[in-house]
Amino acid sequence: MTMKIMPLVLGAAVALAATAANAGTLDDVKAKGFVQCGVSQGLPGFSNPDDQGNWTGLDVDYCRALAAAIFNDPSKVKFSPLSAKERFTALQSGEIDVLPRNTTWTMSRDTALGLNFVGVNYYDGQGFMVRKSLGVASALELSGANVCTNTGTTTELNVADYFRSKDMPYQIVAFEKADEVVQAYDAGRCDVYTTDASGLYAQRLKLTNPDEHMVLPEIISKEPLGPVVRQGDDEWFNLAKWVHFAAINAEELGVTSANVDEMKNSETPSVKRLLGTEGEYGKAIGLSNDWAYNVIKHVGNYGEMFERNVGPSTQLGIARGLNALWSKGGLQYAPPVR
Amino acid sequence: MAVEDARPERATDRASWINDPKVRGAFYQILLVLALAWLIWEIIDNTRTNLEQRNMATGWGFLDETAGFGIILNLIQYSEISNYGRALFVGFLNTLLVAGIGVFLATVIGFIVGIARLSKNWVISRIAYVYIEVLRNIPLLLQIFFWYFAVLRAVPGKREMGTIVPGVHLNIAGLRAPAPVFEEGSTPTVIALILAIVISFVIKGWSAKRQAATGQRFPVLWTAIGLIVVLPLIVFLATGMPISISYPEFRDTGPMLMRGFQEGTGFVLIPEFLSLLLALSLYTATFIAEIVRAGILAVSHGQTEASYALGLRPGSTLRLVIIPQAMRVIIPPLTSQYLNLTKNSSLAVAIAYPDLVSVGGTVLNQTGQAIEIIAIWMLVYLSISLLTSAFMNWYNKRMALVER
Numbered sequence: 001m002t003m004k005i006m007p008l009v010l011g012a013a014v015a016l017a018a019t020a021a022n023a024g025t026l027d028d029v030k031a032k033g034f035v036q037c038g039v040s041q042g043l044p045g046f047s048n049p050d051d052q053g054n055w056t057g058l059d060v061d062y063c064r065a066l067a068a069a070i071f072n073d074p075s076k077v078k079f080s081p082l083s084a085k086e087r088f089t090a091l092q093s094g095e096i097d098v099l100p101r102n103t104t105w106t107m108s109r110d111t112a113l114g115l116n117f118v119g120v121n122y123y124d125g126q127g128f129m130v131r132k133s134l135g136v137a138s139a140l141e142l143s144g145a146n147v148c149t150n151t152g153t154t155t156e157l158n159v160a161d162y163f164r165s166k167d168m169p170y171q172i173v174a175f176e177k178a179d180e181v182v183q184a185y186d187a188g189r190c191d192v193y194t195t196d197a198s199g200l201y202a203q204r205l206k207l208t209n210p211d212e213h214m215v216l217p218e219i220i221s222k223e224p225l226g227p228v229v230r231q232g233d234d235e236w237f238n239l240a241k242w243v244h245f246a247a248i249n250a251e252e253l254g255v256t257s258a259n260v261d262e263m264k265n266s267e268t269p270s271v272k273r274l275l276g277t278e279g280e281y282g283k284a285i286g287l288s289n290d291w292a293y294n295v296i297k298h299v300g301n302y303g304e305m306f307e308r309n310v311g312p313s314t315q316l317g318i319a320r321g322l323n324a325l326w327s328k329g330g331l332q333y334a335p336p337v338r
Numbered sequence: 339m340a341v342e343d344a345r346p347e348r349a350t351d352r353a354s355w356i357n358d359p360k361v362r363g364a365f366y367q368i369l370l371v372l373a374l375a376w377l378i379w380e381i382i383d384n385t386r387t388n389l390e391q392r393n394m395a396t397g398w399g400f401l402d403e404t405a406g407f408g409i410i411l412n413l414i415q416y417s418e419i420s421n422y423g424r425a426l427f428v429g430f431l432n433t434l435l436v437a438g439i440g441v442f443l444a445t446v447i448g449f450i451v452g453i454a455r456l457s458k459n460w461v462i463s464r465i466a467y468v469y470i471e472v473l474r475n476i477p478l479l480l481q482i483f484f485w486y487f488a489v490l491r492a493v494p495g496k497r498e499m500g501t502i503v504p505g506v507h508l509n510i511a512g513l514r515a516p517a518p519v520f521e522e523g524s525t526p527t528v529i530a531l532i533l534a535i536v537i538s539f540v541i542k543g544w545s546a547k548r549q550a551a552t553g554q555r556f557p558v559l560w561t562a563i564g565l566i567v568v569l570p571l572i573v574f575l576a577t578g579m580p581i582s583i584s585y586p587e588f589r590d591t592g593p594m595l596m597r598g599f600q601e602g603t604g605f606v607l608i609p610e611f612l613s614l615l616l617a618l619s620l621y622t623a624t625f626i627a628e629i630v631r632a633g634i635l636a637v638s639h640g641q642t643e644a645s646y647a648l649g650l651r652p653g654s655t656l657r658l659v660i661i662p663q664a665m666r667v668i669i670p671p672l673t674s675q676y677l678n679l680t681k682n683s684s685l686a687v688a689i690a691y692p693d694l695v696s697v698g699g700t701v702l703n704q705t706g707q708a709i710e711i712i713a714i715w716m717l718v719y720l721s722i723s724l725l726t727s728a729f730m731n732w733y734n735k736r737m738a739l740v741e742r
């Protein structure tokens with residue numbers, strides 16, 4: 001009998017420990033020595049593993065920036081590839097510390113799901129891709145189409161709204177994994193593939209003949225994509241926000257990974273505050289004062305991350321557009337370090 | 339034990355109550371219950387604290403909220419503006435649909451293959467053997483992918499007819515066949531059909547009794563077929579032919595997107611359903627075949643010999659003597675195969691078939707109410723399993739031969 005009780009007591013102890021571990025994500029991260037980062041299962045430009053299992057992408061760079069700020073080492077990150085459907089449960093349950101996974105900031109996610117959005121690292125919108133041979137020029141001609149997409153996304157909700165509001169019948173074929181959507185669309189199961197426009201450009205590269213497909217001009221939704229953390233841990237939320245803002249501020253102030261050492265001698269007050277040569281800003285987020293310096297030194301500013309991963313010189317070839325700085329006609333804007 | 343019992347009264351009186359096995363037993367049991375209660379309370383409390391800390395929604399209110407997503411296959415009225423509760427119910431019906439038809443198909447295929455495996459014909463028994471060994475040893479998920487992705491690529495495209503036999507077509511958008519359309523005034527015909535089936539069963543019962551009593555045989559099969567065809571037909575003609583047939587309508591002119599089979603014509607089985615159904619039933623059938631084989635082999639050979647000696651032909655021997663006895667061995671493991679098939683149907687999510695797990699996952703993703711959704715999943719699968727077991731146990735009792 002006593003032997004049977006032991007596992008129960010142990011189990012109870014574990015349950016208790018779980019309560020204790022809930023506090024302070026930053027302390028946790030520091031203790032284990034790396035950031036556990038939830039990313040996609042492979043979306044070129046945002047989070048994509050190469051043959052050797054090295055992850056690259058805009059979202060991946062955000063994880064590296066976090067690690068650089070905390071550990072002065074951008075490699076102190078572990079990645080958890082997640083499907084759209086699994087991602088929030090993984091974050092809520094504490095399996096990951098942060099979720100930068102082309103995730104749209106919506107009200108229900110920000111509130112009822114118990115999540116907090118750090119900011120927007122990519123302003124996107126939903127689009128449609130079709131075979132050129134269909135001879136369709138506008139989304140308004142898609143009445144009666146079979147539409148392939150991912151479950152657990154804003155995409156499947158937007159497409160429902162769109163077709164319903166236009167009074168067009170459609171049939172949705174919704175898969176859990178993005179690769180399955182690509183395969184099914186490629187096989188001809190669907191006439192249309194819909195997801196975030198950035199995702200369409202990325203996924204198109206995986207099709208057998210990318211040239212036979214085109215993206216329609218309509219953008220049917222707002223998809224502000226950004227990293228997410230759990231509610232209830234303000235310290236970690238603040239840190240996550242300011243790592244994101246630091247990268248944008250750096251671009252605005254002209255600080256790059258190449259000139260950041262030089263910039264340390266700058267006399268401009270806003271640059272000094274950002275790089276920690278003036279003030280105690282790092283302390284307020286539980287880090288050293290050169291936290292932003294480390295981010296820029298190792299990963300670069302927001303503009304550099306954009307160019308490297310999705311910009312015109314990459315396979316995706318996406319122009320800055322909405323993602324240009326506010327001072328250059330875009331929407332990227334960060335509160336000042338002060 | 340015997341020694342202890344034989345001890346005189348005094349011995350027990352002297353022993354301390356601490357050593358009393360009854361007291362000890364009770365003590366440990368109370369301890370166990372307390373520990374269990376504490377553990378459960380800890381889990382509940384821990385969950386509640388965590389949910390509160392993260393401001394996460396709880397409760398069942400979400401079932402009334404608008405779902406907002408479309409579902410490709412719905413047996414009941416459903417649209418994007420229906421609520422989550424209805425979406426979950428649609429998923430539940432889809433689970434029942436694929437599991438129900440899957441169980442039926444797997445049983446039919448399993449019995450045929452199991453009997454074929456014992457065939458004296460070498461080729462037939464080898465084919466059955468290879469089928470069983472190959473399909474049983476490939477993971478089910480791979481088979482589902484095979485049927486969906488590999489076979490899907492091989493069938494004709496959406497804008498080709500893919501005619502199998504006139505009226506029946508298979509292309510990448512699904513299997514299409516003519517569908518009956520029940521117009522106004524068709525109810526009497528349907529009632530006539532049901533009536534004919536019921537009467538056939540009654541006749542079957544009566545003829546079995548009569549045969550047992552008098553040895554006279556009655557052509558039940560022919561009577562039943564005649565009844566089931568003729569009775570509804572008469573009513574159908576008498577009421578002015580209120581049932582028509584809708585053929586799948588194919589268009590190959592006009593805008594490209596509009597070509598192909600037109601929605602709302604004929605009867606459609608979507609490829610997601612077909613692939614899942616095929617994979618589930620072919621896979622489960624291999625296990626059922628082995629169960630059937632084992633069941634038949636369990637019936638002593640003397641039964642076959644006795645039956646031959648009575649002059650029964652091999653077919654009748656199998657049907658009247660062997661199978662009824664084999665059923666006693668077959669039914670219990672068959673039940674667990676049915677349960678497996680039902681639970682395995684949750685792999686649907688991999689190929690976009692909207693079963694309960696798939697739809698539930700979407701609802702979970704949108705509402706974040708993991709505990710409620712998981713509770714629904716567990717409750718539903720548990721109920722399906724318990725009901726299946728209960729039915730099979732009842733059937734088993736009925737089939738069990740009275741030992742003589």
Ligand SMILES: N[C@@H](CCC(=O)N[C@@H](CS)C(=O)NCC(=O)O)C(=O)O
Pocket residue numbers: 040041042043082083084101102103104150152153154155177178179195196199200203223225
């Ligand atoms: N932004 C949308 C959609 C995000 C999404 O999951 N998109 C798919 C299609 S681009 C994707 O990321 N697939 C990559 C993967 O699952 O690995 C959301 O947050 O709901």
